[in-house]
Amino acid sequence: MFDCGFTKENHWFRYRAAAIIIEDNCVLLAGNENEDYLYSVGGAVHMGETAEDAVKREVFEETGVQYEIDHLAVIHENFFSENSGSLNGLECHEICFYYMMKPRGSKQLNSNSYTQGVKESMHWISVEDLDKRKAFPSFLKDYLSRTHSGIEHIVTDERI
Numbered sequence: 001m002f003d004c005g006f007t008k009e010n011h012w013f014r015y016r017a018a019a020i021i022i023e024d025n026c027v028l029l030a031g032n033e034n035e036d037y038l039y040s041v042g043g044a045v046h047m048g049e050t051a052e053d054a055v056k057r058e059v060f061e062e063t064g065v066q067y068e069i070d071h072l073a074v075i076h077e078n079f080f081s082e083n084s085g086s087l088n089g090l091e092c093h094e095i096c097f098y099y100m101m102k103p104r105g106s107k108q109l110n111s112n113s114y115t116q117g118v119k120e121s122m123h124w125i126s127v128e129d130l131d132k133r134k135a136f137p138s139f140l141k142d143y144l145s146r147t148h149s150g151i152e153h154i155v156t157d158e159r160i
Helices: 051-063 127-132 140-144
Strands: 005-008 011-020 026-032 038-044 069-081 091-101 118-126 152-158
Touching: 011 051, 026 127, 038 051, 038 091, 038 118, 051 069, 051 091, 051 118, 118 127, 127 140
Parallel strands: 011 091, 069 152
Antiparallel strands: 005 011, 011 038, 026 038, 026 118, 069 091
16 A cells, blocks of 8 residues: 655655544553654555544554544644654655544553554553653644534644
């Protein structure tokens, strides 16, 4: 399968689907040994795949658990640049659909996930402690601290 994304010159674009998974006022984030930050569970949408199918696939691949979608919560346009890792030197533009997943009543996972050959680790982070961690998306703590009606469109520009 091909990811919905491309690189051209020093520009990188990706269409992504991600999950917001909350249990006991903690949000599930992923990390790996190559990056100094945590990130949302999710990944690239494949050509011909819906965002809903992509988020369910990615959540299962990363957590080893089948989560159900509650609703589409956020459409996020993210602009950023990287000075390390696989995106080093690229101007990045990402469109991500964030889905609120239905809680299972358990933090138990069966994770054995790798991203680009590197083992991923799953982390339950208290919503109130999110600002004490380097975690993306940067809007997450603010978003989880308020009530919502409908789908929110959030634009962030974190270019260095």
